[in-house]
Amino acid sequence: xxxxxxxxxxxxxxxxxxxxxxxxxxxxxxxxxxxxxxxxxxxxxxxxxxxxxxxxxxxxxxxxxxxxxxxxxxxxxxxxxxxxxxxxxxxxxxxxxxxxxxxxxxxxxxxxxxxxxxxxxxxxxxxxxxxxxxxxxxxxxxxxxxxxxxxxxxxxxxxxxxxxxxxxxxxxxxxxxxxxxxxxxxxxxxxxxxxxxxxxxxxxxxxxxxxxxxxxxxxxxxxxxxxxxxxxxxxxxxxxxxx
Numbered sequence: 219x220x221x222x223x224x225x226x227x228x229x230x231x232x233x234x235x236x237x238x239x240x241x242x243x244x245x246x247x248x249x250x251x252x253x254x255x256x257x258x259x260x261x262x263x264x265x266x267x268x269x270x271x272x273x274x275x276x277x278x279x280x281x282x283x284x285x286x287x288x289x290x291x292x293x294x295x296x297x298x299x300x301x302x303x304x305x306x307x308x309x310x311x312x313x314x315x316x317x318x319x320x321x322x323x324x325x326x327x328x329x330x331x332x333x334x335x336x337x338x339x340x341x342x343x344x345x346x347x348x349x350x351x352x353x354x355x356x357x358x359x360x361x362x363x364x365x366x367x368x369x370x371x372x373x374x375x376x377x378x379x380x381x382x383x384x385x386x387x388x389x390x391x392x393x394x395x396x397x398x399x400x401x402x403x404x405x406x407x408x409x410x411x412x413x414x415x416x417x418x419x420x421x422x423x424x425x426x427x428x429x430x431x432x433x434x435x436x437x438x439x440x441x442x443x444x445x446x447x448x449x450x451x452x453x454x455x456x457x458x459x460x461x
Contacts, residue, residue, distance in 0.1 A: 219261035222415040222449065223269045225428040229278045230315065236432040238282045244437045245286055251441070254292040257346050257385075258420050266446070267419070270294035271409065271428060273350060273387060275303065275331045277314040280339065287344040297350035297387035297409075298336065300374040302326060305333045333378050340379050347375055348385040348409070356392045364397065368404050385409060395460065398425060412461070414452035427456060 229241045236244075248254060252268045253261060261267030272279050275298045287294055304326040307314060314328050331339075339345035349371040355362045372383045384406035388397070391411035401408040402424065412427030429449060431440065439445065 219263060219265055219267060219419055220415050220417050220446075220450070221255070221261060221267040221269065221419060222446075223271055223409065223426055223428040225411065225430045226270065226272045226283075226432045227274060228276050228432070229282045236435065240435040241282065242286060244431070245290060245292070247437055249290050249292065255420075256293050257295065261419050266415075266441075271297065271348075271387065273297045274299065274354075275336065275350070277311075277329055277331055277335075280331045280335045281311065281315060284339050284342075284345065288342065291344075293344045293346060295346045295348050295385065295387075296331075296336070296339070297348045298371075298375060299330075299350045299352065299354040299389070300371045301352045302330055302354070303333055303336070304328065304330070307332050337379060340381065346385075347379055347381070347383060348387050349375055349383055349405070350387050351389050354389045356390055357388060357397045358392050358394050364400055368401060372404065412452060412456050413449060414456055415446065415449040417450060417453060427453060 226236070228235050229238050230236070248268055253265050255261055255267040255269050257269065272283065272294055275296055279296060283294065307328045309328040316329065336347065340347055351357065351367040352371045353367065355367065357364055357367060368386065375383045386401050386405040386407070387409045393408070393410050398408060406423045407426050409426045409428055411430060413429050414427035415429070416427065429440065431437065
């Protein structure tokens, strides 16, 4: 059965972002029409499986998204840039929810989820952690220590969360053949952008395409028959172009 992986970033009313109200409508609409699949689980026959991913681990995920996942009894994947995560934060919630130019400071950022918050979410079973590198670089740049970003981030996540990490989500969606090859030596899955759905259930391993949803306030146009056909065509075009 086909699988579509959705990408979100921030839930915010600032800077024309996706609001908490709009995001709640996204999820309630999806739950009403599609199975929101936990990772690597079979999709019901005749259904389109939907999986949620969130990049960057900004604090709005803990504040807005996590409670909604619990209420609707669904799960999502959180891509975590490990060097930017603090153990705890004493900053006020309003401060932590503010939009910032760069949330990837390697000395830690109050605008991201903390390790204590991430541990709570992972323990709940509603959040699956994924590596988003250590310092959120463009991995295609030759000056970036690729193996360090891939391996150190996974080791840090596994040490902090006491669970295996099998998925890497590319920072900025940037990758090439060299990066893909190296990533899939160390991870079961590598997730990239591509605005494509997968014509079959979860594969054994490999490159997975995602569809960028935010900051669109309504979600149903992304699931029209014409749009789904477009995503299906994109899958085969991406494969033919080795992308």
